[in-house]
Every structure is written in structure tokens, then in C-alpha cells.
Amino acid sequence: GIQVEQSPPDLILQEGANSTLRCNFSDSVNNLQWFHQNPWGQLINLFYIPSGTKQNGRLSATTVATERYSLLYISSSQTTDSGVYFCAVVFRREYGNKLVFGAGTILRVKS
Amino acid sequence: KAGVTQTPRYLIKTRGQQVTLSCSPISGHRSVSWYQQTPGQGLQFLFEYFSETQRNKGNFPGRFSGRQFSNSRSEMNVSTLELGDSALYLCASSLMGLAGGGAEQFFGPGTRLTVL
Numbered sequence: 001g002i003q004v005e006q007s008p009p010d011l012i013l014q015e016g017a018n019s020t021l022r023c024n025f026s027d028s029v030n031n032l033q034w035f036h037q038n039p040w041g042q043l044i045n046l047f048y049i050p051s052g053t054k055q056n057g058r059l060s061a062t063t064v065a066t067e068r069y070s071l072l073y074i075s076s077s078q079t080t081d082s083g084v085y086f087c088a089v090v091f092r093r094e095y096g097n098k099l100v101f102g103a104g105t106i107l108r109v110k111s
Numbered sequence: 112k113a114g115v116t117q118t119p120r121y122l123i124k125t126r127g128q129q130v131t132l133s134c135s136p137i138s139g140h141r142s143v144s145w146y147q148q149t150p151g152q153g154l155q156f157l158f159e160y161f162s163e164t165q166r167n168k169g170n171f172p173g174r175f176s177g178r179q180f181s182n183s184r185s186e187m188n189v190s191t192l193e194l195g196d197s198a199l200y201l202c203a204s205s206l207m208g209l210a211g212g213g214a215e216q217f218f219g220p221g222t223r224l225t226v227l
Contacts, residue, residue, distance in 0.1 A: 031209075033216065041148070041199050043218040086154065088216075090209055097167050097209035098144070098156035099216060 002026050006087055006102035013077050013109050021072040021105045023087030031090035032063055033099070034072050036083050043086065046072070077109045112138060115204050115219035123225045129190040132222045136183050136204030142166075143185035144209060144216070145177060148199040157200075160185050161208045189224075197226045 003026040013019055025032070034046040047054050047061040049070065054061055058077075063070040074081055084106050088099040116135045124130050136143050144159035156169040160179035179185045183204075189196055200223075203216040 031215075035218070040220065041201075041223065042220045043201065043203075045215065045217060048215040088154075098159070098169060099146070099154075099203070099209070100156070101146075101154040103153055 002091055002100060004087060004089055004100050004102040006085075006105050008105060009103065010106045011108070013107070015077060015079060015109055015111050017077050017109075018073070018075045019077060019107070021074070021085055021087075021107075023070040023072070023089075023102055025068050025070075025087075025089050025091075027068070028092040029065065029068075029089040030092045031099075032070055033088050034061055034070070035086045035088065036081075037086060037104070038083055046085075074107075077107075079109045079111050082107055082109045115202060115217055117200075117202055117219040117222050119222060120220065121223050121225075123227060124192050125227050126192055126194060128192050129188060130192060130224060132187045132189075132200055132202075132224075134185045134187070134202035134204075134219055136185070136202075137217055140204040140206050140217075141183055142205045142208030143179060143183065144203050144205075145185070145187050146201045146203065147171075148201060148221075149195075149197075154201070157187065159209055161210075166208065166210060192226045194226050197224060199223050 005024045035043040051065040060073045084104045088101045142161045145157040158168045177187045201221045205214045
């Protein structure tokens with residue numbers, strides 16, 4: 001069936017380290033978004049990136065649509081980067097237009 | 112521009128009761144979609160409303176329903192609450208909705224429902 005898989009499930013970093021989070025998806029997508037869920041539960045938009053590369057400060061993302069994966073890069077991590085990172089897609093085929101979420105990557109940044 | 116707002120932020124109900132949650136989208140956005148987040152099932156799509164019409168529905172029982180008003184505000188209702196309905200309920204708004212891939216989705220802060 002349709003799937004969105006994120007890796008790693010858990011990541012512990014020392015402050016200042018860099019990290020790469022991966023999102024694999026099982027079919028062609030029209031929409032791909034990365035979110036950071038804060039401790040209060042709100043999903044904060046990081047990137048809307050169905051294809052290509054974008055950068056925003058210490059964060060950048062790349063989606064290779066033809067190979068069905070996306071990467072989120074976090075450089076010089078800070079303790080405020082801690083939380084859960086979700087990848088979510090809308091599949092191109094008619095599986096029902098909806099955001100399908102991965103299980104998330106739990107990131108802990110230690111000072 | 113104000114973001115997506117949800118009320119109430121927290122709710123405690125008992126089994127068998129019903130509950131109504133509210134979501135106000137970003138001004139000008141016509142699509143509101145709802146998601147349920149639980150530790151066991153993760154984030155799951157409930158339904159989407161666009162211009163007062165339900166466009167898509169996830170795999171949830173009929174106890175979960177919704178509606179959208181002419182000002183794009185949306186409500187979600189859960190009847191005959193069960194313990195398993197305890198969850199964080201998130202709504203998202205977008206300009207043109209999820210059809211055809213859709214535009215960027217923006218989420219509200221969520222309503223945390225506890226069913227005792």
C-alpha cells in the first residue's frame with residue numbers, strides 16, 4: 001500500500017552537530033511538506049517541497065521526486081531544534097486527496 | 112495575517128458524551144481539513160471541507176462528522192465518545208485545498224481531547 005517512511009526514528013545530537021533526516025515515499029507525489037512539531041503539539045511548517053532544493057537559515061531540504069525521497073538537513077543544531085519532525089505527502093494518484101504522514105523522527109539536541 | 116485558530120485547546124469528556132471542536136482558517140483560505148494524532152496511529156486524515164462541501168473523508172466511523180460555514184470556519188463533531196477517541200485533533204487550512212496535490216497546508220495549535 002501507499003507508505004511514507006521516515007528515518008531514523010530517533011536521533012540524539014550534541015549541540016552544534018549536523019543531521020540529515022530522510023523521508024521515503026512509495027509513489028509519485030504532488031505535495032511534500034516537512035513539519036516540526038513543538039512540545040505543545042503544533043505543527044510548524046518548515047518546507048513545502050514537492051521537488052527541488054530549498055534553504056531557510058540553518059535548515060535545508062531536497063526532494064528527488066524521481067527517486068521518491070526527500071532529505072531534511074539541520075546544520076549547527078540547537079536545543080530549540082528538539083522535537084518531532086514529520087514528512088507528509090499528497091500522492092498523485094487517486095488514493096483520496098489527503099496528507100499522508102510518516103511516523104516522524106524524534107530529535108533530541110543536548111547542550 | 113492571523114494563523115489557524117482552534118478552540119477549545121483542551122477538553123475533558125466522559126464516554127458516551129459528544130463533543131464539538133472548532134477551527135478558523137487563515138483569512139482567505141477556503142479549505143479546512145482535520146487530522147487525529149494518537150501515539151499508536153500517528154497522524155491520520157479525518158476529512159476535508161472546501162467551500163462548505165466535504166471533499167474527502169478518511170477511514171473513520173460515522174461518529175466523526177464535520178461541517179463548514181460560509182465564512183470557512185469549520186466544526187468537527189464526535190458523538191458517543193469512546194476512550195480511544197482521546198487524541199490531539201489538528202486542523203489545517205489552505206488556499207485551494209488538497210485536490211490535485213493541493214497547496215501548502217497550515218496547521219492550528221490543536222485541541223487535546225481526553226475521554227474518561
